[in-house]
Amino acid sequence: MIKNDIYELYQTMERENILLSFKGVVTSELLSSVLSIMESKMDYMDESPKMKKKVFNVLVECLQNLYHHIDSNEEQDRSFTRIEVKSALFMIAKKDDHFVIRTGNYIDKASAIDLEERLDMINGMDKDELKKYYQEVLSNGTLSDKGTAGLGMIDIARKSGNKLEYQFLPINDVNSFFCLNIKID
Template sequence: MKYIYELHKTMVSRKLMLVYEGEFTQEITKSVLSMAERNMDSIGEESGIKRKVFNVMVECLQNIVKHADEFSAVVDMRNSAIFMIGKENDDYVITSGNPIKGDKVDLLRNKLDEINSLDKEGLKALYKEIIKNGDLSDKGGAGLGFVDMARKSGQKLEYDFEPLENNVFFFSLKTTISRKALD
């Protein structure tokens, strides 16, 4: 039972407002969004910040749901993913993680590196280009969600790929949204 207290201490020390680990469905996604929104309402967060946080949360959760069906029995974790939102000083930190197939790692890394190399105007231009050229996959891809997350946060997207087994990697993504006014 001590692990519950240790988990609680970790959540408090890292100022985590919400953590969910497990299978993600549209219904669970709606519940997670609703809980996070209530939490921000309870602390009196301003609507502009809530809107940015909510937008990034939606993109993270949609990414998890879109890719959850690819892992029936490939790894022990199956459809297991994680989503967290916390506050650090004047920032909201949204972190997600989910398994992805190894053949997607280079493409995803290249997209994220391209997005992280752009300034505000470059992100705007890339967003318009993706919309215009419609390079969208059947899962909605093309990186539009990542571009939108970078635009809303005004920060670089942090990511990592942890090797699992059977050419599967655990993709972690961290987005930081400042509560201070962005230029």
């Protein structure tokens, strides 16, 4: 039966034109490898240099977000294995005239509430407001406990030129699964 399952997965990936997908623990070594693979793939695609740069830049931000922000707390550790909490999913697909990057990862519900507010605020801004907000956050100079300035989602929205589609799927009393869909055109 496994042959059938893997073939169905293959057909789905072909139908959806998935260029690259990954499920597992995100490490710095993985980031380097994925970026190298995508850089090679993009070199062979008949896309404008501008589009290649946009896709690559958004991908870098997405992977850095997964790497820096997949975290766990004690309650998450009790409800999942350590591997599950640190695990993420991402895929890059080429559609007719655009690319899509999708990511998914576990997040505790308190963090999900904060992130949802932030995403709604970002999605409510136009191009000029995003640029201004980016500059404000950058000049503020405050770093989170993870050593980031909170520019990732702002940068993704700016570079993709589109609203960020997202969803939080409740998993249990403590956790949600965060799904992010980014269209780049």
